[in-house]
Amino acid sequence: MPGTNEQDHSCCGGRNIEKVEDLGKIMPCEEEAYDVSELFKVLGDYTRVNILFVLQKGEICVCDIAQLLNMTQSAISHQLRVLKQARLVKYRRDGKTVYYSIADSHVDTILSMGIEHISE
Amino acid sequence: MPGTNEQDHSCCGGRNIEKVEDLGKIMPCEEEAYDVSELFKVLGDYTRVNILFVLQKGEICVCDIAQLLNMTQSAISHQLRVLKQARLVKYRRDGKTVYYSIADSHVDTILSMGIEHISE
């Protein structure tokens, strides 16, 4: 049972974590970490990022996305569902056609941060 | 907005893509989309996000991370390797111990954006 010592924990002298009370301050929030990882998991797919890049140019229907990305309508629809559930995109129906668009400017910001990081 | 003309593609009247030339402007950059998705893929893991959250509090060695997250040293080390390759963390060696820390403030920003999005 490591880590219940009063001064140091067992590992490498405990340079950073001197006391047990400090652990609570350092421990990340479980739910927050889970939700954040789930969000990035959605963004961590080539097809979904491509879809979002297309949506950044304006709202567009499912079959147009499929044609642009040279993929089946089914594959795109499945991924739009994932993006929808993560509230990264919104949609509106106009007759037979469903138009998708970026949910809010926040999503653009996250994508921009990502692009900025890779281009350094 | 609905402007149907002869140069439309086959699908749903081509409301958004009026001409073939427009396709090039809408098509996202392949490499950029790939790199961004790879970056978010790294951020899309519960363990790695937890590690980054711990690192946000300051630099810390591998075994301390393992203890804090109640995981094996091996599992943490494997994930630190992934984070390292994505240049999300940096490290310095001091004797037997290796201390990891957030690569730059940019990473904090991306994480903050993620947290902001989920807490709305």
Place this chain on the structure above:
DNA sequence: TGTACATATGAACAGTTATTCATATATTAA
């Protein structure tokens, strides 16, 4: 009605990935 079109979805399969286990490497001290 019935047909055509646009989209959504369940199931299955292939490819990917995070953890575990065992072991290797690296550093320090006796």
Place this chain on the structure above:
DNA sequence: TTAATATATGAATAACTGTTCATATGTACA
């Protein structure tokens, strides 16, 4: 040198995920 400690890593496995295929749902119009 040998022992002890901290970290890294290759291989195997179980779990997860994206695409395809077939089909269902929803909408418009003859």
